Amino acid sequence: MSDITVPVHVPHDGTDAEARPIFTEERRILGIARSTWPGVLAPIVIGILALGFWEWIVHYRGIPHYVLPGPWLIAKTLVADWGTLSGSLWITLRITFAALIAAITVGVALAIIFTQSKWLEMSLFPYAVILQVTPVVSIAPLIIIWVGDINLSLLICAWIVAFFPILSNTIMGLNSADHNLINLFQLYKANRWQALRYLRLPAALPYFLGGLKISGGLALIGAVVAEFVAGSGGNASGLAYRILESGYQLRIPRMFAALIMISVTGIAIFLLTSWISHIFLRKWHESAIKREN
Amino acid sequence: MSAAAALSVSTGEAPKPRPLVLIRDVSKQFANGTIAVRDVNLDLARGEFVSLLGPSGCGKSTLLRMISGLGEPSRGTIEWPTSPHDAEGHASPDLGFVFQEPTLMPWATALKNVMLPLTLKGTSKRDAEAQAATMLNLVGLKGFETSYPRELSGGMKMRVSIARALVTKPAILLMDEPFAALDEITRHKLNDDLLKLWWEQRFTAVFVTHSVFESVYLSQRIVVMAARPGRVMADLTVDAPHPRDDMFRTSAQYADLCRVASQNLKKAIAG
Numbered sequence: 367m368s369d370i371t372v373p374v375h376v377p378h379d380g381t382d383a384e385a386r387p388i389f390t391e392e393r394r395i396l397g398i399a400r401s402t403w404p405g406v407l408a409p410i411v412i413g414i415l416a417l418g419f420w421e422w423i424v425h426y427r428g429i430p431h432y433v434l435p436g437p438w439l440i441a442k443t444l445v446a447d448w449g450t451l452s453g454s455l456w457i458t459l460r461i462t463f464a465a466l467i468a469a470i471t472v473g474v475a476l477a478i479i480f481t482q483s484k485w486l487e488m489s490l491f492p493y494a495v496i497l498q499v500t501p502v503v504s505i506a507p508l509i510i511i512w513v514g515d516i517n518l519s520l521l522i523c524a525w526i527v528a529f530f531p532i533l534s535n536t537i538m539g540l541n542s543a544d545h546n547l548i549n550l551f552q553l554y555k556a557n558r559w560q561a562l563r564y565l566r567l568p569a570a571l572p573y574f575l576g577g578l579k580i581s582g583g584l585a586l587i588g589a590v591v592a593e594f595v596a597g598s599g600g601n602a603s604g605l606a607y608r609i610l611e612s613g614y615q616l617r618i619p620r621m622f623a624a625l626i627m628i629s630v631t632g633i634a635i636f637l638l639t640s641w642i643s644h645i646f647l648r649k650w651h652e653s654a655i656k657r658e659n
Numbered sequence: 660m661s662a663a664a665a666l667s668v669s670t671g672e673a674p675k676p677r678p679l680v681l682i683r684d685v686s687k688q689f690a691n692g693t694i695a696v697r698d699v700n701l702d703l704a705r706g707e708f709v710s711l712l713g714p715s716g717c718g719k720s721t722l723l724r725m726i727s728g729l730g731e732p733s734r735g736t737i738e739w740p741t742s743p744h745d746a747e748g749h750a751s752p753d754l755g756f757v758f759q760e761p762t763l764m765p766w767a768t769a770l771k772n773v774m775l776p777l778t779l780k781g782t783s784k785r786d787a788e789a790q791a792a793t794m795l796n797l798v799g800l801k802g803f804e805t806s807y808p809r810e811l812s813g814g815m816k817m818r819v820s821i822a823r824a825l826v827t828k829p830a831i832l833l834m835d836e837p838f839a840a841l842d843e844i845t846r847h848k849l850n851d852d853l854l855k856l857w858w859e860q861r862f863t864a865v866f867v868t869h870s871v872f873e874s875v876y877l878s879q880r881i882v883v884m885a886a887r888p889g890r891v892m893a894d895l896t897v898d899a900p901h902p903r904d905d906m907f908r909t910s911a912q913y914a915d916l917c918r919v920a921s922q923n924l925k926k927a928i929a930g
Contacts, residue, residue: 564775
């Protein structure tokens with residue numbers, strides 16, 4: 367208690383001169399900026415609390431695991447069944463990314479063709495809309511009957527769902543080039559290819575990337591939904607079939623494990639497309655710029 | 660090009676060379692019936708600095724766009740007797756255009772923006788880079804080659820825009836109220852730098868503005884226009900020698916010239 371006589375010590379809390387330099391340059395902890403940490407930690411804390419509550423309520427109320435398994439059991443199942451599940455994950459991923467690449471290729475190509483010819487756009491765009499608004503669940507059986515090959519059917523279904531945002535966003539982007547810049551290109555007698563290469567495509571890039579972020583998630587949804595409809599079994603089955611199968615066999619922990627893998631895949635695709643968007647736009651686009659004020 | 664430009668530095672006594680642009684009975688009516696320009700007759704001499712001065716709606720921008728070839732006249736002709744013509748007989752003069760906004764490509768660096776006209780013409784990348792860098796240096800932006808437009812101030816963006824317009828060494832530079840959006844200090848600086856560039860490179864300059872002071876400070880000749888319909892009301896000679904500087908801006912002569920131009924503009928507005 368003799369410390370009481372000592373003047374109260376002011377800690378270096380960033381307000382005094384000595385500590386200031388630390389705050390002029392933001393400190394990074396584990397590679398993440400200090401100010402970003404609360405945004406990372408808060409959801410994690412909430413998640414842990416929710417999982418704890420879940421585990422507790424399952425034990426406390428004695429809920430059987432074929433109705434609601436606890437998170438710990440799900441985690442154990444995920445590890446135990448990893449062999450089967452990871453194989454399925456790989457199949458779902460392959461279909462998703464193949465569909466996404468097809469959506470990018472066809473979407474961008476169609477968008478370029480449409481903006482070169484108003485007639486083609488007027489004639490074909492309504493059909494693209496019809497394809498988009500028809501629920502994929504309702505046409506998937508037809509596609510499976512017509513195509514025969516199950517993987518190709520799934521790919522087509524996922525593609526139908528994924529391609530429209532890319533098409534419509536890219537069309538909008540290609541038409542959004544600054545009117546004065548278009549005039550400038552006319553003044554310098556640029557040909558169509560030059561106008562596309564140097565003006566319309568770069569102007570469309572932010573719009574395309576916005577479409578890509580949506581389509582990435584949709585490709586996964588399309589792949590999963592189509593597989594639900596197909597309901598195919600055997601060795602070469604994706605995560606959706608694992609969910610169906612687990613449902614029939616009342617292996618609910620495994621169902622949850624597959625569900626979690628789909629969610630994590632969706633999140634990973636979103637992060638990947640966001641990162642790609644950031645890489646392309648960080649130097650010049652308003653959406654990627656951090657301002658001081 | 661430079662030899663032809665040198666010819667135009669004619670003082671009063673020398674025989675007048677053929678004009679660069681002949682504007683004959685040019686009218687422009689828009690699809691909605693508005694007559695933007697009516698019966699304009701103008702000759703633009705090689706190497707001269709002309710301002711088109713008038714209230715908004717007097718068709719000065721429309722006239723400029725027609726000169727550039729971005730819009731066709733409804734009636735009348737715009738001829739380029741000394742400029743190259745394409746296979747179909749249409750004039751394809753070397754021209755530079757500066758818009759009211761900097762109109763830069765946001766995804767490209769300052770250097771890439773200035774390179775654009777050369778790239779479109781098929782100049783090799785190395786030559787285009789070298790010429791664009793020289794031009795950026797001339798407009799006072801050395802060291803900003805790799806900056807993106809968003810990193811530049813309004814005045815600097817306009818400088819990039821001017822560099823882009825001049826990088827092809829055009830015979831004529833058309834400017835559509837290029838400095839209207841800038842603050843006065845920046846505008847004065849850019850006026851001085853533009854005059855310096857014009858004095859050194861001797862292109863023909865056509866400058867659209869609604870500012871009496873700016874037009875008097877810059878030009879050798881002011882074409883005063885009136886609105887509804889857009890037409891030429893007066894063709895004034897600014898009888899003061901170049902090069903001009905801040906001394907001129909504060910001189911009694913400048914004040915007198917501004918008064919004359921103002922009176923003409925007032926008459927034009929009154930109809």
